[in-house]
Amino acid sequence: MTNTDLDENIGKKVISASFGEGIISEVTEMNNEPFYIVLNQSNNMRHYVPINDSSAYRYISSEKDFINIIKKSLIGGKYDISFDSKKDRINYYKEQSKIQRLDSICQNINTLHLTEDRGSLEEQIYQRLIENLALEYTLIKESPIDEATAIIHDFISEIPS
Numbered sequence: 001m002t003n004t005d006l007d008e009n010i011g012k013k014v015i016s017a018s019f020g021e022g023i024i025s026e027v028t029e030m031n032n033e034p035f036y037i038v039l040n041q042s043n044n045m046r047h048y049v050p051i052n053d054s055s056a057y058r059y060i061s062s063e064k065d066f067i068n069i070i071k072k073s074l075i076g077g078k079y080d081i082s083f084d085s086k087k088d089r090i091n092y093y094k095e096q097s098k099i100q101r102l103d104s105i106c107q108n109i110n111t112l113h114l115t116e117d118r119g120s121l122e123e124q125i126y127q128r129l130i131e132n133l134a135l136e137y138t139l140i141k142e143s144p145i146d147e148a149t150a151i152i153h154d155f156i157s158e159i160p161s
Helices: 003-007 063-075 086-096 102-113 120-141 145-157
Strands: 013-016 020-030 033-040 045-050
Touching: 013 033, 013 045, 013 120, 020 045, 020 120, 063 102, 063 120, 063 145, 086 102, 086 120, 102 120, 120 145
Parallel strands: none
Antiparallel strands: 013 020, 020 033, 033 045
């Protein structure tokens, strides 16, 4: 990818589990690696995001894509995941919660929602994933976060048991 290609992303909105929402303000290089400088407008902080680490951020989806992924991966997904222990399950979700692909987030919400013996750490991960989806919905629809969160919970209520 050339600098010109990267510069085309300046001004685009991104979302991340580590910093929330932001706008790409610059492209820079550190140790010969390209980084986006993402400005979080709510707290005026600058975040250096490695461009080649697509798990660190995602671009805001279109409303159509967002709804399609919700329907396919959150509501319509049937995932067969088993673990040898609760500790393995917790470690799995800790790692999975770092991945910023929308379909992965939806899959993790789906499986955590259906986990009957969800512990407190898994509950925290579950809530953070929901907040992440609600934040994106807020940015797409320009709606208040509490309204977006309620809509995400409505989608979650459609997950078949």
